[in-house]
Structures are given as structure tokens and as C-alpha cells.
Amino acid sequence: MTHKRVVMRRAGPPSVHRPVMIAIAGDSAAGKTTLTRGLLAAIGTDNISSICVDDYHRFDRQERKGLPFTPLNPACNYMEIMEQHLQLLAMGEPILKPVYNHHTGMLDRPVLFEPRDYVIVEGLLPLHSRLSRACFDLSVYLDPPESTRYAWKIKRDMRDRGYSEQQVRDDLRRREPESAAFIRPQRTWADVVVRFAPIEERGEVEAGLLSATVLLRPTAPHPDLTGILTADTREAIHLKLARDDDGKPVDALHVHAYASRETTQRVEEAIWAGLGIGQGLPDSLGLIDGDLRSEPLAVVQLIFLYHLLLARRSQGRDLEVAP
Amino acid sequence: MTHKRVVMRRAGPPSVHRPVMIAIAGDSAAGKTTLTRGLLAAIGTDNISSICVDDYHRFDRQERKGLPFTPLNPACNYMEIMEQHLQLLAMGEPILKPVYNHHTGMLDRPVLFEPRDYVIVEGLLPLHSRLSRACFDLSVYLDPPESTRYAWKIKRDMRDRGYSEQQVRDDLRRREPESAAFIRPQRTWADVVVRFAPIEERGEVEAGLLSATVLLRPTAPHPDLTGILTADTREAIHLKLARDDDGKPVDALHVHAYASRETTQRVEEAIWAGLGIGQGLPDSLGLIDGDLRSEPLAVVQLIFLYHLLLARRSQGRDLEVAP
Numbered sequence: 001m002t003h004k005r006v007v008m009r010r011a012g013p014p015s016v017h018r019p020v021m022i023a024i025a026g027d028s029a030a031g032k033t034t035l036t037r038g039l040l041a042a043i044g045t046d047n048i049s050s051i052c053v054d055d056y057h058r059f060d061r062q063e064r065k066g067l068p069f070t071p072l073n074p075a076c077n078y079m080e081i082m083e084q085h086l087q088l089l090a091m092g093e094p095i096l097k098p099v100y101n102h103h104t105g106m107l108d109r110p111v112l113f114e115p116r117d118y119v120i121v122e123g124l125l126p127l128h129s130r131l132s133r134a135c136f137d138l139s140v141y142l143d144p145p146e147s148t149r150y151a152w153k154i155k156r157d158m159r160d161r162g163y164s165e166q167q168v169r170d171d172l173r174r175r176e177p178e179s180a181a182f183i184r185p186q187r188t189w190a191d192v193v194v195r196f197a198p199i200e201e202r203g204e205v206e207a208g209l210l211s212a213t214v215l216l217r218p219t220a221p222h223p224d225l226t227g228i229l230t231a232d233t234r235e236a237i238h239l240k241l242a243r244d245d246d247g248k249p250v251d252a253l254h255v256h257a258y259a260s261r262e263t264t265q266r267v268e269e270a271i272w273a274g275l276g277i278g279q280g281l282p283d284s285l286g287l288i289d290g291d292l293r294s295e296p297l298a299v300v301q302l303i304f305l306y307h308l309l310l311a312r313r314s315q316g317r318d319l320e321v322a323p
Numbered sequence: 324m325t326h327k328r329v330v331m332r333r334a335g336p337p338s339v340h341r342p343v344m345i346a347i348a349g350d351s352a353a354g355k356t357t358l359t360r361g362l363l364a365a366i367g368t369d370n371i372s373s374i375c376v377d378d379y380h381r382f383d384r385q386e387r388k389g390l391p392f393t394p395l396n397p398a399c400n401y402m403e404i405m406e407q408h409l410q411l412l413a414m415g416e417p418i419l420k421p422v423y424n425h426h427t428g429m430l431d432r433p434v435l436f437e438p439r440d441y442v443i444v445e446g447l448l449p450l451h452s453r454l455s456r457a458c459f460d461l462s463v464y465l466d467p468p469e470s471t472r473y474a475w476k477i478k479r480d481m482r483d484r485g486y487s488e489q490q491v492r493d494d495l496r497r498r499e500p501e502s503a504a505f506i507r508p509q510r511t512w513a514d515v516v517v518r519f520a521p522i523e524e525r526g527e528v529e530a531g532l533l534s535a536t537v538l539l540r541p542t543a544p545h546p547d548l549t550g551i552l553t554a555d556t557r558e559a560i561h562l563k564l565a566r567d568d569d570g571k572p573v574d575a576l577h578v579h580a581y582a583s584r585e586t587t588q589r590v591e592e593a594i595w596a597g598l599g600i601g602q603g604l605p606d607s608l609g610l611i612d613g614d615l616r617s618e619p620l621a622v623v624q625l626i627f628l629y630h631l632l633l634a635r636r637s638q639g640r641d642l643e644v645a646p
Contacts, residue, residue: 056419058435060432078419078435080417081417081418081419081435084411084416084417084418088407093407094403094404094407095404095407096379096401096404096419096421096433098419098432098433106432107432107433108432109383109421109429109430109431109432110419110421110430110433112381112401112404
């Protein structure tokens with residue numbers, strides 16, 4: 001049995017069976033789950049699955065106490081295993097994913113995760129390395145203002161994880177240097193950067209519906225919006241050529257919170273028509289916490305849905321969304 | 324970021340960095356650990372690591388209670404993940420290995436395992452599938468008589484796992500159908516089949532030193548023993564052409580427990596000389612439980628060592644053993 005050549009098994013030709021993968025990166029409580037939920041509903045959970053890559057901790061909570069870093073630090077995580085697992089998923093292979101228990105702070109038994117046609121990978125560091133980035137058909141970075149994110153995190157962690165506001169604030173302060181060092185630098189690698197934020201000059205507040213600014217980098221085949229939108233900033237939805245912080249050109253799509261259903265629908269229909277699918281627009285987009293609807297969120301999710309379906313078609317597959 | 328081709332990362336050209344891998348398969352308490360120990364000592368644990376692949380359980384002990392199979396059953400294990408991990412190791416990649424806790428019966432947090440130059444993979448089912456078998460440079464099946472294995476298992480499980488003799492016997496009886504169905508069929512895929520057994524007509528007993536019968540299948544480049552051994556069964560070590568149970572031709576090497584150190588040393592020196600290494604024969608072979616020495620065990624381990632080193636050389640690497 002010597003001199004064997006070992007190659008990874010593949011379920012089939014890569015153009016047929018490999019899943020379409022989208023990364024949704026962002027700091028803790030940046031809105032990843034809300035974004036993901038609408039995509040799962042639109043495509044239908046028979047065909048799409050989501051995975052959080054924040055479980056690749058090297059240390060449990062107890063062990064971390066003596067260590068000089070938070071879970072945001074790559075040194076605190078099995079990054080090479082996260083990369084490996086992303087590569088396996090991109091080839092359509094199952095993984096045995098580690099599990100970090102947020103309640104006990106312990107590392108639990110791993111779980112089997114099998115990719116479906118579409119896989120959403122969300123988490124703190126999915127775009128950290130070149131190897132991990134190469135696994136995605138579309139990469140997204142969520143970039144809310146820190147004040148907005150703090151408000152979301154305090155609300156979420158008090159409700160779901162039983163922390164006091166002071167505990168959450170302490171945690172945020174402890175994490176800030178590593179957030180700056182490792183999380184925020186991922187923004188530059190994203191095809192799409194999304195900022196949900198209150199527009200102060202319009203009197204919007206964090207607790208209400210937020211406007212969205214969507215940077216569309218020319219690294220991905222975005223829907224062509226130039227035919228339906230202008231740079232006129234008096235419009236509730238407009239599209240401006242801009243320079244990003246790094247000086248590079250981007251399209252900046254603005255969807256204001258006050259945009260009417262009719263206005264956004266016109267844009268959504270145009271994006272949707274670009275795919276040429278017989279089915280109508282999914283009505284599961286834009287929902288926050290069940291029934292509250294955000295037009296900016298709907299447009300953002302539709303752009304991601306467009307990319308997922310387009311990438312699927314480029315594999316020669318028929319497109320289908322949830323009925 | 325569309326249309327990317329995803330290929331698994333490799334640490335380097337496969338001929339340079341991939342580890343030499345040997346499988347030691349066999350039923351519970353067949354002697355895998357004793358065999359492995361001498362190889363680890365001979366090569367030195369800086370360069371060789373061993374891994375047990377019996378931890379890929381789908382269910383913990385509690386969950387198994389309602390299920391119609393024992394851990395010997397592939398259906399009870401994440402076989403596709405075991406295969407995947409073996410393939411990754413064969414490419415020189417690290418894995419995050421699941422952990423089954425024999426004391427608690429629970430699945431614990433996984434551990435990082437990084438392959439060294441040589442990797443010994445031992446366990447119940449490493450030769451179960453074609454995919455897993457393709458990962459090995461040499462595959463071994465341990466095939467003691469069931470009465471011998473039962474004696475070993477009772478001794479080991481009473482000492483290390485706190486079971487009563489009756490509990491171990493009950494467990495063995497429960498496992499027998501699946502042992503026949505899944506473990507023993509692996510024998511046919513092994514390059515080497517080893518049977519340590521007492522030779523009754525010589526009055527040997529299970530508690531004492533055992534003779535070894537080693538079937539060398541022509542599927543691997545075994546050391547040429549025809550120049551130093553004959554088929555004369557009056558010799559303490561002899562080599563006979565034989566038919567295996569499946570009718571296929573094999574070389575059957577017999578090393579009797581009464582073989583003197585001088586007799587085995589002559590054979591060992593001849594095997595060792597075939598490698599042309601400057602260093603002398605490692606003196607860590609043949610040890611059982613620390614100080615008891617078995618000449619048959621030493622010869623068997625040396626044959627495996629020969630294969631490991633030969634496979635390493637075929638990668639163009641210099642050979643070295645522990646000083």
C-alpha cells in the first residue's frame with residue numbers, strides 16, 4: 001500500500017455539488033442573526049443552512065481567565081481548523097464542528113454539520129485569513145456605529161445571557177483593543193459592507209427603524225442599480241459613487257428608514273427581475289423580531305439573496321426560493 | 324468573489340511533508356497499544372505520534388442505551404468524519420479530534436491533533452472503508468485467538484475501567500455479532516496480519532510469552548526474509564509459503580516464544596541491514612509492560628519499523644531513529 005496518492009474525496013464535480021457560501025462577518029451583536037434569518041426564510045431551510053464560526057475556541061472560560069486575550073483574538077481560537085472546516089464545507093463535505101457553550105463557558109461535544117445548497121457562515125472572524133476568504137462566493141461585513149452595536153449587545157446579552165448592563169459594558173471595554181486589531185480589519189475584505197444606523201439629522205434613534213448604507217465593492221457582480229437609482233440624495237433610496245475610507249471607489253447605496261413600501265418595492269422588483277425567476281419576490285425579507293418590518297433590511301437581504309441565486313445559477317443549477 | 328476554485332491547502336508537496344501512516348486495526352484488547360508503544364519508543368515521540376480512532380461516536384453511553392448497536396457498529400460512529408480526518412492527516416493537516424470519555428461515557432471537548440513525520444492510527448475500524456484504507460502506507464490487523472483476547476480484555480478492563488469480570492464478559496457477548504460483522508472483515512484488507520497466541524502443543528499458556536504468526540501479504544514491500552529463513556518448522560523462526568483463509572498466497576512468518584535472543588537477533592540484524600542505516604538496531608523493541616521482553620514482539624515491531632522507515636525514504640527523506 002505504499003506510494004498512494006491521497007486526494008480529498010469530493011461528492012461530485014465541484015460545479016455541481018459544492019454549496020454557495022456567503023460570509024456574514026461582524027463584531028458581537030452587529031446584527032448577523034437578524035440578517036441571516038430573512039435569508040433562511042426566503043430560500044427555505046431545506047436548501048440553506050447557517051453556521052456560526054465562533055465556536056473554535058482553544059480554551060474554555062475558566063482557562064481563559066489566566067490568559068491575556070479575549071475570544072476575539074485569533075490566538076484564542078483554532079483558526080487553522082476553522083479554515084479547514086470552511087474549505088471542507090466549500091467542497092460540499094460535512095464537518096464535525098466544535099461547540100462552545102455560552103451558558104456554561106465550557107467546550108461541549110462537537111456536532112455534525114452537513115452543508116446544503118447554500119451555506120451562511122456568520123461570526124466574528126470568518127474573513128480573517130486569505131484561506132478562509134477564498135471559501136466564499138460573497139463576503140459581507142456588518143459595520144454599525146459602535147454606539148448602536150453597544151445598545152444592541154446590552155439588550156441581547158441582558159435578555160439571552162443573563163448579564164447585567166455593567167457586565168456587558170465591562171466586557172465591551174475589555175474586548176475593544178482586540179476588536180480594533182482583529183474584527184474591524186476584516187471590513188476591507190468584504191464585497192459588501194452594511195451599516196444600519198440612525199440618521200441623526202433626521203431625528204432617527206437607535207431604538208427605532210434604522211437607515212442602511214450599503215457599500216458595494218466592485219469585487220462581486222452586484223445587481224445593476226444605475227438604471228433605477230440616481231445620486232439624488234433627496235430620494236429615499238439613492239446610489240452614489242464614493243470613495244471608501246481606504247480611498248478605493250465603491251457604490252454607496254442608501255436606503256432611508258422613511259422609504260415607503262412602494263419606493264423600496266420598485267427597487268426590489270428591479271433587482272429581482274434581473275434574475276429572471278418565475279416566482280415572485282419572497283415576502284419573508286425585512287422582518288425584525290417577527291412582525292416589525294424594515295424596508296432597508298429587506299433591500300439589503302434581497303441583495304444577498306440575489307448573489308446567492310446568481311452564484312447558484314453560475315453552477316448551472318435551476319433557481320428556486322421558498323414557496 | 325464568485326467562481327473561485329477551492330482546493331485543500333497542503334503544507335507542501337506531498338512527497339515532502341505528508342506523514343507516513345500505519346494502521347493498526349483490531350478488536351478491543353487485541354494488543355494494539357503494546358505494539359504501538361515499541362514503535363513510539365524506537366522512532367522517538369518528537370517524530371511519531373499515535374492516535375486512536377475509536378472516539379468518533381455519534382452517541383454517548385446514555386443515548387446508546389436505547390439503540391440497537393454497540394460502538395463496534397459503523398452506524399454508531401461518524402465514519403465519514405473519521406475518513407475525512409484520516410485523509411487530512413495523510414495530507415499533513417491537523418485535525419480537531421472528537422473525544423469519547425471511557426470513564427463517564429460522555430463525549431468531551433475535541434482536541435487538536437497535529438501529525439508528525441510518522442502517524443500510527445490504531446482502533447477498531449480504521450480499515451473499514453476504501454477511503455480510510457487509502458490513507459495508509461501500511462495496514463496491520465491484529466488477530467489473536469478470541470480466548471486470548473478475552474483474557475486480555477478482562478484483565479485490562481478490570482484494572483483500568485473498574486469493571487467486574489462478569490461485566491466484561493457480558494459486554495464481549497453483546498459485541499460478538501458486530502465484531503463478526505464489522506471488525507474481523509477488516510483482516511482481509513491488511514498488508515500484515517499478526518497473531519500472538521500460545522502454541523498449545525508446546526504447552527504455552529496465555530499468561531506467558533506468546534508465539535507470533537505473521538502473515539505477510541504481497542500487497543506491501545516486506546523485507547526479504549527468504550535469504551535467512553527456511554520453511555523448516557523445527558527452527559524457532561521460520562518462513563512458510565501458505566494459503567490464507569481466502570485461498571490467496573501469503574508468506575507466513577513464525578516466531579516462537581522460545582526463540583533465543585541470539586536467533587531473533589540474527590533475523591533482526593538482517594532486516595535492519597536491509598535499510599542501510601548507520602545507527603544500530605533500536606533496543607526499545609519487544610518490551611511488554613516495561614521490562615518483560617518478548618522476542619516475537621520485537622521481530623513484529625521491527626517489521627513495522629522497517630516499513631515506516633522504507634516509506635519515509637521513498638519520500639526522499641533521510642532516516643533516523645531515536646538515539
